[in-house]
Amino acid sequence: xxxxxxxxxxxxxxxxxxxxxxxxxxxxxxxxxxxxxxxxxxxxxxxxxxxxxxxxxxxxxxxxxxxxxxxxxxxxxxxxxxxxxxxxxxxxxxxxxxxxxxxxxxxxxxx
Amino acid sequence: xxxxxxxxxxxxxxxxxxxxxxxxxxxxxxxxxxxxxxxxxxxxxxxxxxxxxxxxxxxxxxxxxxxxxxxxxxxxxxxxxxxxxxxxxxxxxxxxxxxxxxxxxxxxxxxxxx
Numbered sequence: 001x002x003x004x005x006x007x008x009x010x011x012x013x014x015x016x017x018x019x020x021x022x023x024x025x026x027x028x029x030x031x032x033x034x035x036x037x038x039x040x041x042x043x044x045x046x047x048x049x050x051x052x053x054x055x056x057x058x059x060x061x062x063x064x065x066x067x068x069x070x071x072x073x074x075x076x077x078x079x080x081x082x083x084x085x086x087x088x089x090x091x092x093x094x095x096x097x098x099x100x101x102x103x104x105x106x107x108x109x110x111x
Numbered sequence: 112x113x114x115x116x117x118x119x120x121x122x123x124x125x126x127x128x129x130x131x132x133x134x135x136x137x138x139x140x141x142x143x144x145x146x147x148x149x150x151x152x153x154x155x156x157x158x159x160x161x162x163x164x165x166x167x168x169x170x171x172x173x174x175x176x177x178x179x180x181x182x183x184x185x186x187x188x189x190x191x192x193x194x195x196x197x198x199x200x201x202x203x204x205x206x207x208x209x210x211x212x213x214x215x216x217x218x219x220x221x222x223x224x225x
Contacts, residue, residue, distance in 0.1 A: 031212070033213065042201065042216045042218045045213045045214075045215065048213055088154065090154075097159055097166065097167065097205065097212070098167050101153070104152050104153075104154075
């Protein structure tokens with residue numbers, strides 16, 4: 001059974017700092033997704049990573065995938081308050097449409 | 112203009128009642144999903160339909176019954192509601208087999224069972 005672990009689960013950081021969120025998964029998969037959720041809101045798709053070594057960047061966020069290590073990272077550069085949200089990684093189970101989500105990382109960026 | 116919409120947004124009801132949540136997508140996707148997000152924000156898939164056919168059916172009490180009248184709609188009916196059913200229910204849709212096949216989520220329905 002596919003398990004997805006994120007760490008840290010809570011992250012409080014100052015504006016301007018860099019940090020990385022990690023997403024480990026337990027079985028082989030060909031797709032990994034990162035989503036953002038603001039309090040009381042829906043999930044917004046950030047990145048889709050489809051192959052080993054894939055790297056995608058949008059603004060201050062950069063996601064990468066290492067399928068051999070079964071690890072994805074979400075790197076935050078020079079954090080700003082607007083990035084405060086909960087970030088989820090989700091992994092496709094066995095090439096199916098079933099996504100298994102991590103528990104989420106609640107990011108708080110303090111001025 | 113809304114891509115994935117759900118009604119109602121909030122649902123407050125008594126234990127033992129039966130309720131339904133409706134979902135519609137206008138993205139032309141062929142696959143729709145129901146997810147449950149509990150109070151700790153943990154998100155878990157419940158069901159998925161592809162072209163009106165059930166393809167994912169997780170371990171969910173049979174009080175929950177999804178219905179897909181066409182590929183743009185997926186409804187969730189819940190019988191004999193229990194306190195533990197209180198959660199936010201999200202509908203999502205995607206193009207299965209698409210590359211990428213990102214799932215797009217609706218705004219959620221917050222269900223509170225008293």
